[in-house]
Each structure stands twice: as structure tokens, then as C-alpha cells.
Amino acid sequence: MSILDVKQLTRSFGGLTAVSHVDLTLDQGELVGLIGPNGAGKTTVFNLLTGVYPPSSGTIVFSAHGQTTSIGGKAPYAICRAGIGRTFQNIRLFKELTVLENVMIAFQQNQRYPLPTSLLRLPGFGRAEDEIRDGARELLEVMHLGHKAEEYAVNLSYGEQRHLEIARALATRPTLLLLDEPAAGMNPTETANLTRLITQIRQDFGLTILLIEHDMSLVMQICERIYVLDHGIVIASGTPDEVRSDPKVIEAYLGEEVDHA
Ligand SMILES: Nc1ncnc2c1ncn2[C@@H]1O[C@H](COP(=O)(O)OP(=O)(O)OP(=O)(O)O)[C@@H](O)[C@H]1O
Numbered sequence: 001m002s003i004l005d006v007k008q009l010t011r012s013f014g015g016l017t018a019v020s021h022v023d024l025t026l027d028q029g030e031l032v033g034l035i036g037p038n039g040a041g042k043t044t045v046f047n048l049l050t051g052v053y054p055p056s057s058g059t060i061v062f063s064a065h066g067q068t069t070s071i072g073g074k075a076p077y078a079i080c081r082a083g084i085g086r087t088f089q090n091i092r093l094f095k096e097l098t099v100l101e102n103v104m105i106a107f108q109q110n111q112r113y114p115l116p117t118s119l120l121r122l123p124g125f126g127r128a129e130d131e132i133r134d135g136a137r138e139l140l141e142v143m144h145l146g147h148k149a150e151e152y153a154v155n156l157s158y159g160e161q162r163h164l165e166i167a168r169a170l171a172t173r174p175t176l177l178l179l180d181e182p183a184a185g186m187n188p189t190e191t192a193n194l195t196r197l198i199t200q201i202r203q204d205f206g207l208t209i210l211l212i213e214h215d216m217s218l219v220m221q222i223c224e225r226i227y228v229l230d231h232g233i234v235i236a237s238g239t240p241d242e243v244r245s246d247p248k249v250i251e252a253y254l255g256e257e258v259d260h261a
Pocket of ligand 1 (some may be wrong): 013018037038039040089
């Protein structure tokens with residue numbers, strides 16, 4: 001069953017067409033890669049899927065919790081509530097807050113207790129806050145950051161900050177998780193750990209994952225299917241083996257890199 005159905009998605013910025021007539025489908029539970037050279041339009045696709053920009057044209061249909069919704073052009077908070085969570089290429093944490101507070105804030109984004117309860121700090125609010133704190137601690141354990149809960153986010157290593165970003169995304173309770181270059185800046189050991197964690201959270205949280213990544217060893221190892229973008233156009237899609245042997249992909253992106261993947 002498909003949970004995301006993107007048809008003819010197009011976005012222009014002035015005279016530049018960053019994403020052009022992209023068709024993309026994700027089935028429930030899949031782990032799919034979105035790869036391509038710098039400036040190919042990958043992050044713009046994520047920004048369109050999460051409401052940062054409205055599409056110039058095309059449709060995005062998302063199905064979760066028994067509901068099918070057209071989300072193209074909807075506000076980011078509405079899309080987040082519908083069940084799409086994401087991380088950012090440029091890490092966006094509250095660096096002056098603790099690791100735990102960072103995750104608690106993300107939880108609160110999707111919390112549904114009534115405003116008066118929260119403003120007046122009525123008993124229901126206390127209970128809700130305890131639940132959020134417990135949930136946030138659990139997510140930190142999952143992301144191997146439990147021992148850093150009280151640390152300020154600014155003091156985390158780069159790799160740990162990327163883990164925290166994923167914990168924050170999970171806190172919004174997504175059914176579809178979009179990861180934008182989660183391994184960027186990581187060393188090979190950190191990347192290997194992350195590779196295992198991504199497959200683990202997919203299984204444990206019943207997620208569907210769309211992943212932008214330049215580390216081809218990670219992509220080829222864990223993605224079941226891959227879309228390749230170049231100049232805003234999907235030039236190939238298929239299994240890792242199909243994609244890595246496609247002459248168009250080798251010419252546009254992989255080149256010599258394919259031998260090392
Ligand atoms: N808000 C914007 N205004 C103008 N141009 C933009 C905007 N966002 C993206 N672009 C342009 O759209 C094109 C695609 O950018 P995008 O960031 O989506 O590429 P990418 O594939 O994610 O690249 P990278 O791998 O380097 O992150 C680029 O030419 C970029 O400069």
C-alpha cells in the first residue's frame with residue numbers, strides 16, 4: 001500500500017526550476033534513498049513534502065492512520081500533524097537548551113492537551129508533562145543519547161547532534177520520516193552505527209523512511225529502492241543494483257564512486 005504518492009511535482013524559484021515533474025511513490029514500511037549531485041533538487045523535494053514551500057504545480061498525496069490527504073501547499077505544522085517528520089541538512093537544534101528539553105519541545109508540538117490546561121498548569125498539564133518527559137527519555141535511549149540528557153545541546157559532538165535531530169523528529173510521532181543527509185560530517189564508525197540505527201528505528205517505530213545521503217555505502221547498504229535526481233529531474237529509479245549500473249546515473253553522479261560503494 002502506498003503511503004506517499006507524488007505526481008508531476010514542480011517548483012521554480014524565479015527562472016530556476018529546482019524540481020521538475022517529479023513522480024515518486026513510497027510504500028508502507030519502505031526505506032528509499034533520494035540521491036544526486038549537489039543542487040539536484042533533493043532538499044527542495046523535502047521542503048515541498050513538509051510545507052516549507054508550496055509546489056508550483058503537481059500533487060502530493062499522503063496516507064496515514066486510515067486517512068488520505070492532499071498535502072501539497074499545506075502548512076508545515078499541519079503536515080507534521082498528519083504524520084511526516086524530518087531532519088535538516090543544517091542541524092537545527094536549540095543549542096542553549098538541554099538534550100532532554102530539545103526532545104520535549106518536539107513532543108509538545110504534537111501534544112493535544114487543551115490550552116487552558118497548559119496555561120494555568122492544571123493537574124492535567126503536570127501529567128502531560130511527565131508523560132512527555134518519559135517519552136523524551138525513551139527516545140534518547142533509542143538514539144544512544146540517554147547519558148547526555150542533561151547536557152546542553154551545544155556541547156554534543158557533531159554526530160551526537162545528528163542523533164538528537166532524529167530523536168526530535170521521532171518525537172513528532174511520524175509515520176513517514178524524511179532524513180536529510182543524516183551521516184554528513186560523521187566518521188566511518190559513526191556512519192556504521194547510524195546505518196544500524198536507521199534500520200532499527202524503521203522496524204521499532206513501524207516507519208517508512210525517505211533518505212537523502214551522499215554516503216553511497218550507507219545508501220546502497222540499507223535502501224530497498226533509490227530515486228536519482230539531476231537538475232530537478234528523476235533520471236533513474238530502482239534497486240541499488242539497478243541504479244548503480246545505470247549509465248545515466250554513473251555519468252551524472254556516481255562516476256568512479258560506484259566502485260567504492
Ligand atoms: N529558496 C530558494 N530560492 C532560490 N533558489 C533555491 C532555493 N532553494 C533551493 N534553490 C536552488 O534550487 C536548486 C536545488 O537546490 P537543493 O538544495 O534542493 O539541492 P540539493 O540536491 O539538496 O543539493 P545538495 O546536495 O547540495 O544539498 C539549487 O540550484 C538551489 O540553489
